[in-house]
Each structure stands twice: as structure tokens, then as C-alpha cells.
Amino acid sequence: EDQVTQSPEALRLQEGESSSLNCSYTVSGLRGLFWYRQDPGKGPEFLFTLYSAGEEKEKERLKATLTKKESFLHITAPKPEDSATYLCAVQQVSGAGSYQLTFGKGTKLSVIP
Amino acid sequence: GAGVSQSPSNKVTEKGKDVELRCDPISGHTALYWYRQSLGQGLEFLIYFQGNSAPDKSGLPSDRFSAERTGGSVSTLTIQRTQQEDSAVYLCASSLFRLAGSYNEQFFGPGTRLTVL
Numbered sequence: 766e767d768q769v770t771q772s773p774e775a776l777r778l779q780e781g782e783s784s785s786l787n788c789s790y791t792v793s794g795l796r797g798l799f800w801y802r803q804d805p806g807k808g809p810e811f812l813f814t815l816y817s818a819g820e821e822k823e824k825e826r827l828k829a830t831l832t833k834k835e836s837f838l839h840i841t842a843p844k845p846e847d848s849a850t851y852l853c854a855v856q857q858v859s860g861a862g863s864y865q866l867t868f869g870k871g872t873k874l875s876v877i878p
Numbered sequence: 879g880a881g882v883s884q885s886p887s888n889k890v891t892e893k894g895k896d897v898e899l900r901c902d903p904i905s906g907h908t909a910l911y912w913y914r915q916s917l918g919q920g921l922e923f924l925i926y927f928q929g930n931s932a933p934d935k936s937g938l939p940s941d942r943f944s945a946e947r948t949g950g951s952v953s954t955l956t957i958q959r960t961q962q963e964d965s966a967v968y969l970c971a972s973s974l975f976r977l978a979g980s981y982n983e984q985f986f987g988p989g990t991r992l993t994v995l
Contacts, residue, residue, distance in 0.1 A: 769920070799983065808882070808969050808986035809921070852921070856982075864928070865911065865937070866984060868920040 771869035778876050781842045786872045788853030789835040801852040843876045882987035890993045899955040899990045903972030916966040960994045967991050
């Protein structure tokens with residue numbers, strides 16, 4: 766069964782303290798790995814898609830990387846406005862999972878001023 | 879441009895009542911998805927629509943759940959005889975349909991928070 770596991774469940778950082786969030790996955794053929802940000806009471810907001818090992822993408826203070834078994838979301842010098850829950854999701858190459866996303870439970874990030 | 883919209887934003891109902899949740903996808907997006915997000919759980923896939931193809935209903939948790947998509951655009955998720963365990967946030971997403979071998983980002987609406995008393 767396909768699985769997506771995110772760690773840690775929660776992370777508290779001081780403003781400016783860089784860190785990484787982890788997403789490990791087991792899937793029979795990865796089409797794409799997606800990172801979303803979700804603020805309380807809102808729907809997930811798309812951040813990145815990665816679809817081959819070694820790929821990296823950046824957006825402001827965020828950088829996502831992908832290996833054959835996991836993805837990391839690196840946050841450099843975070844600010845309080847980066848506080849949110851970060852969700853990781855995978856999409857399979859074929860079958861029913863080729864369009865639906867399988868999500869992890871997320872990492873709740875709190876950045877303290 | 880306009881994103882995915884959902885209504886109502888909040889719905890409180892009594893056990894046993896039927897509810898309808900609405901989703902308006904991004905204009906031009908032919909693929910539409912419903913997910914459910916329960917407290918402490920990840921997003922759970924419910925149903926997928928693509929163009930005029932038969933929907934994939936494999937994620938619907940019981941036959942009390944149904945969904946339709948009219949005119950290839952607006953979708954309605956209906957829950958009959960609601961139960962307390964149906965309480966959750968129901969999220970709708972839409973995407974462009976891409977050919978096999980490429981990815982497709984899904985863009986989410988704000989969700990409908992359903993509370994069954």
C-alpha cells in the first residue's frame with residue numbers, strides 16, 4: 766500500500782533558525798511529489814512539484830529536494846509568516862493513483878519572533 | 879484569476895439529515911476532485927471527475943455519499959443520512975488534464991467545514 770510519512774509532526778523554530786521537513790514515501794512508480802502549504806481554516810496552497818530524483822525547486826525561503834525515497838523541504842531563515850502546516854503528497858505513474866494525490870498528515874511549523 | 883470556490887463555508891446539520899456541498903472549479907480545468915480532511919488525519923481522496931468520462935468513485939466511504947458534475951463544471955457532493963463521523967472539512971480541487979507521463983498540479987478551494995450534531 767502506498768504510504769506518505771511526514772516528520773516531525775510539529776516543529777517550533779525561532780525566527781531565522783533554518784531547518785528541514787521530511788517526507789518519506791513508498792509508491793510503486795512515482796509520477797510526482799507535491800508540496801502544499803495549509804493555513805488554518807483554508808485549503809492547501811500549491812508550492813512545488815518534483816518528479817525526478819535529484820530535482821530541486823526554490824521559492825523565496827523554501828527549497829524542495831527529491832530522492833528516490835524521500836523529499837525535504839528546507840526553510841532558510843524562516844519568518845513568522847512561514848508558520849503553517851506543510852503537506853506532502855504523491856501521485857503514481859499509473860492506476861487509480863495516477864491522478865489522485867496521496868497525502869501525508871503534515872508538519873505543523875511555528876516560527877516564533 | 880478566480881480560484882476554486884466552495885459553498886457553504888460552514889454547515890452544521892443534525893444527524894440523519896441530508897447535505898449538499900458545492901464546488902466551482904477554476905475555469906478551463908477539466909479535472910475535479912473531492913477530498914475529506916478529518917481532524918488529525920491526512921487528506922483522504924473521495925471522487926474524481928475528468929471531462930465526460932465516468933467518475934472514479936473508489937474513495938467514497940459509503941453509499942450515503944454521492945457526487946455529480948453538471949456541464950463539466952460545477953460539482954455537488956451529497957451526503958445522505960449524515961452521521962457524526964461525517965464531520966470533517968470537505969475540500970474540492972481542480973486541475974488541467976495533462977497527457978500521461980506529465981504531472982498535474984491540483985488547486986484547492988477553501989473547503990466546507992461540516993459538523994454533524
